[in-house]
Amino acid sequence: MVHDMIGRSDGLDAVIIAVGSELLTASRVDTNSLYITEILNDLGIRLAFKVVVGDDRAELRAHLAHALGRHPIVILSGGLGPTDDDITRDVVADYLGLALDESPVIVAAIEARFASRGWPMPAVNRRQARVPRGAVVLDNPNGTAPGLWLEPGGSMLALLPGPPRELKPMMQEQVAPRLAARAGGVTLSRRAITVAGRGESAVEEIVQPIYSAWLAQSPPIETTILASVGQVELHLSVRTVDAAAAAARLDAAVSALAAVLGDDLVSRTGRSLEEVVGDLLRARGWRIALAESCTGGLATSRLVDVPGSSAYVERAIVAYSNETKIELLGVPADLIAAHGAVSEPVAIAMADGVRQRSGVEIGVAITGVAGPDGGTEQKPVGTVCLAVTGPVTVVRTVRLPGGRAMVRSLAATSALDMVRRALASLPGPA
Amino acid sequence: MVHDMIGRSDGLDAVIIAVGSELLTASRVDTNSLYITEILNDLGIRLAFKVVVGDDRAELRAHLAHALGRHPIVILSGGLGPTDDDITRDVVADYLGLALDESPVIVAAIEARFASRGWPMPAVNRRQARVPRGAVVLDNPNGTAPGLWLEPGGSMLALLPGPPRELKPMMQEQVAPRLAARAGGVTLSRRAITVAGRGESAVEEIVQPIYSAWLAQSPPIETTILASVGQVELHLSVRTVDAAAAAARLDAAVSALAAVLGDDLVSRTGRSLEEVVGDLLRARGWRIALAESCTGGLATSRLVDVPGSSAYVERAIVAYSNETKIELLGVPADLIAAHGAVSEPVAIAMADGVRQRSGVEIGVAITGVAGPDGGTEQKPVGTVCLAVTGPVTVVRTVRLPGGRAMVRSLAATSALDMVRRALASLPGPA
Numbered sequence: 001m002v003h004d005m006i007g008r009s010d011g012l013d014a015v016i017i018a019v020g021s022e023l024l025t026a027s028r029v030d031t032n033s034l035y036i037t038e039i040l041n042d043l044g045i046r047l048a049f050k051v052v053v054g055d056d057r058a059e060l061r062a063h064l065a066h067a068l069g070r071h072p073i074v075i076l077s078g079g080l081g082p083t084d085d086d087i088t089r090d091v092v093a094d095y096l097g098l099a100l101d102e103s104p105v106i107v108a109a110i111e112a113r114f115a116s117r118g119w120p121m122p123a124v125n126r127r128q129a130r131v132p133r134g135a136v137v138l139d140n141p142n143g144t145a146p147g148l149w150l151e152p153g154g155s156m157l158a159l160l161p162g163p164p165r166e167l168k169p170m171m172q173e174q175v176a177p178r179l180a181a182r183a184g185g186v187t188l189s190r191r192a193i194t195v196a197g198r199g200e201s202a203v204e205e206i207v208q209p210i211y212s213a214w215l216a217q218s219p220p221i222e223t224t225i226l227a228s229v230g231q232v233e234l235h236l237s238v239r240t241v242d243a244a245a246a247a248a249r250l251d252a253a254v255s256a257l258a259a260v261l262g263d264d265l266v267s268r269t270g271r272s273l274e275e276v277v278g279d280l281l282r283a284r285g286w287r288i289a290l291a292e293s294c295t296g297g298l299a300t301s302r303l304v305d306v307p308g309s310s311a312y313v314e315r316a317i318v319a320y321s322n323e324t325k326i327e328l329l330g331v332p333a334d335l336i337a338a339h340g341a342v343s344e345p346v347a348i349a350m351a352d353g354v355r356q357r358s359g360v361e362i363g364v365a366i367t368g369v370a371g372p373d374g375g376t377e378q379k380p381v382g383t384v385c386l387a388v389t390g391p392v393t394v395v396r397t398v399r400l401p402g403g404r405a406m407v408r409s410l411a412a413t414s415a416l417d418m419v420r421r422a423l424a425s426l427p428g429p430a
Numbered sequence: 431m432v433h434d435m436i437g438r439s440d441g442l443d444a445v446i447i448a449v450g451s452e453l454l455t456a457s458r459v460d461t462n463s464l465y466i467t468e469i470l471n472d473l474g475i476r477l478a479f480k481v482v483v484g485d486d487r488a489e490l491r492a493h494l495a496h497a498l499g500r501h502p503i504v505i506l507s508g509g510l511g512p513t514d515d516d517i518t519r520d521v522v523a524d525y526l527g528l529a530l531d532e533s534p535v536i537v538a539a540i541e542a543r544f545a546s547r548g549w550p551m552p553a554v555n556r557r558q559a560r561v562p563r564g565a566v567v568l569d570n571p572n573g574t575a576p577g578l579w580l581e582p583g584g585s586m587l588a589l590l591p592g593p594p595r596e597l598k599p600m601m602q603e604q605v606a607p608r609l610a611a612r613a614g615g616v617t618l619s620r621r622a623i624t625v626a627g628r629g630e631s632a633v634e635e636i637v638q639p640i641y642s643a644w645l646a647q648s649p650p651i652e653t654t655i656l657a658s659v660g661q662v663e664l665h666l667s668v669r670t671v672d673a674a675a676a677a678a679r680l681d682a683a684v685s686a687l688a689a690v691l692g693d694d695l696v697s698r699t700g701r702s703l704e705e706v707v708g709d710l711l712r713a714r715g716w717r718i719a720l721a722e723s724c725t726g727g728l729a730t731s732r733l734v735d736v737p738g739s740s741a742y743v744e745r746a747i748v749a750y751s752n753e754t755k756i757e758l759l760g761v762p763a764d765l766i767a768a769h770g771a772v773s774e775p776v777a778i779a780m781a782d783g784v785r786q787r788s789g790v791e792i793g794v795a796i797t798g799v800a801g802p803d804g805g806t807e808q809k810p811v812g813t814v815c816l817a818v819t820g821p822v823t824v825v826r827t828v829r830l831p832g833g834r835a836m837v838r839s840l841a842a843t844s845a846l847d848m849v850r851r852a853l854a855s856l857p858g859p860a
Contacts, residue, residue, distance in 0.1 A: 296734025297727025
């Protein structure tokens with residue numbers, strides 16, 4: 001499966017080595033490498049490979065040798081702490097044949113950091129003040145472990161602390177400028193667009209003929225498709241020294257995609273579905289209220305993820321039982337008796353109930369069978385009825401795939417996408 | 431930072447190589463390796479390192495050589511598709527000096543797979559039928575790409591397809607038994623416990639003296655600490671051929687941890703906070719209703735994640751505006767005027783309002799300042815008031831760190847943990 005159309009780079013390639021036995025367990029992923037990759041790509045530097053090794057000196061040494069032998073940029077994360085398990089500093093110095101000198105300046109900085117909290121510096125932290133001879137020390141305002149920068153044999157080698165809040169600013173403020181100085185002015189220009197209502201492969205099918213042509217251009221526009229539950233993002237990028245020309249080409253590329261995607265295009269600027277729904281409501285000064293059954297507050301929680309959403313999310317009612325639907329949403333009991341709680345008439349009544357009782361412009365309702373129990377032959381697990389009411393009324397029944405978590409997540413996304421389409425279909429605000 | 435106390439294994443070590451340029455982007459992580467690691471650990475096999483390489487023949491070949499030169503088990507995922515970008519099969523055969531023969535049996539199977547959907551097999555899929563001479567073919571009932579198993583020079587080499595729904599059953603049903611046959615009967619016995627109300631480092635501090643002693647025993651009990659927002663899990667494991675003895679030692683270990691963790695122990699069996707709250711409610715036949723302000727449905731959505739939760743989650747009201755709090759929850763207007771919407775009296779009134787109006791036993795309320803706006807000197811961003819009412823009434827104000835997303839997530843966790851403690855503090859159900 002080709003999700004990613006990446007041409008070969010003529011520029012610098014990098015390697016990331018994450019150090020830490022905890023990153024080799026079945027529950028942890030190395031997320032630092034994603035941030036580092038983003039910074040590298042912005043500089044036009046491609047990631048050749050990435051490795052996770054445990055706290056094992058022989059293993060780390062072998063990987064350091066393998067990486068430095070193949071690529072000019074190697075970025076290590078983790079293993080700079082004060083304990084015996086923190087091996088990165090020692091292994092690098094040993095491999096490069098450099099003595100480790102204790103830096104009085106770093107000792108003083110670590111002591112000051114502890115003193116500011118009223119604690120003495122534990123003796124073990126002196127380890128963090130040891131610097132391979134000739135290395136540049138990268139200040140760490142967010143922790144005790146300074147980073148290190150070396151240029152062995154013309155290569156570039158960065159040692160960064162593992163905690164993301166220490167690594168990220170150090171990577172951005174101290175490592176990126178050093179890499180940029182060597183990257184020859186190439187930068188990455190990017191666009192992202194958001195799509196809903198089509199799966200990843202359906203999006204790929206429709207856009208593939210377009211982005212294939214871009215790849216043949218020089219420099220190529222590279223396209224990456226990213227899918228999360230019910231939403232697809234297309235990321236376009238061009239690596240070049242001429243940022244203005246790249247921007248013009250990307251604008252044209254986004255327009256070409258918009259033309260084939262039609263209503264399924266959520267945002268030309270990579271805004272998420274929940275942000276776009278907020279934008280549409282805000283543009284009209286409208287508010288929204290939700291009635292959720294099987295999703296249990298998930299759709300509302302997504303809307304509320306957006307800062308400032310309290311301006312337009314008026315309320316939500318999570319109503320599981322028929323009694324709650326009747327009492328709090330005013331759904332007629334005989335409607336439930338006639339059609340069942342998972343039905344289009346009940347979805348409309350729920351949406352309109354929460355809308356009218358809260359005095360807002362847009363009502364939304366989700367009622368369905370999330371599973372694992374509760375399915376019937378006529379309404380199997382995954383059957384969800386969605387309704388939007390207000391100046392426009394829309395109702396839909398969908399059959400969603402997957403287990404309980406996926407059904408709930410897809411149902412929340414589908415409901416928000418219905419709101420988006422309903423709002424977008426109305427004549428524009430004055 | 432030592433999150434993981436892992437001793438050296440005397441057994442087999444493995445390497446995982448994930449192949450695919452899409453896994454080297456800033457947005458994707460290789461999740462297959464987590465599943466593979468879990469299966470390996472169950473067999474008492476330790477992961478030595480893992481690598482992600484792009485669709486690049488020279489790079490993959492170098493990593494294959496590096497891995498096979500260092501460790502006896504190498505598992506490759508991805509790159510078995512039908513296109514030119516799918517290089518794994520070719521690179522492995524070329525590196526091992528094996529001819530690739532087209533298997534008529536596999537061609538027929540792929541043709542049948544396409545035929546079942548009424549499609550002819552695209553010519554390009556014949557590539558997937560090529561088998562390095564001497565390799566065992568691993569059937570793939572979930573896709574077109576069969577897996578491959580080789581034993582070059584006494585090593586073990588598995589080639590698995592990238593899509594998780596194809597990789598997982600193949601790993602479990604066809605690779606694991608082959609690995610087990612060589613692992614000498616060693617198995618991994620495990621326990622997990624869940625902790626709330628303490629951060630990761632606070633948990634580490636209290637349990638470290640205990641697990642350090644376990645590491646000195648033979649075979650050692652290994653401990654891993656995993657933290658998510660507001661919850662900490664401790665995973666204990668013993669690798670040995672004597673599973674009964676391991677189980678007894680792990681039971682004693684869990685009891686030792688329970689003794690020092692006290693009320694902060696959520697579950698001795700690794701159940702999540704939301705599952706334990708459900709268990710406690712179910713044990714009494716009680717139901718719960720929630721009134722959420724700043725969390726916007728997040729606490730309810732967590733409870734509803736648990737299958738069967740509709741039996742005890744009666745309703746939730748997401749009430750942002752003062753009007754909604756007054757109208758739907760019966761919060762007295764003068765209480766809001768006197769104390770503000772983010773206050774302990776209002777939290778209690780919200781919890782009691784939703785509880786009484788829904789006729790359930792337990793009411794919960796969350797009202798706070800999630801940010802980024804809305805903070806004041808007296809009630810800065812992160813100030814959250816939590817209340818539980820019913821047979822026992824508890825109210826608390828917390829100052830939570832982080833941005834909007836973390837404040838909301840920690841507030842939801844804190845509220846659920848308050849419910850847990852309140853229920854656990856009551857005399858047991860008859």
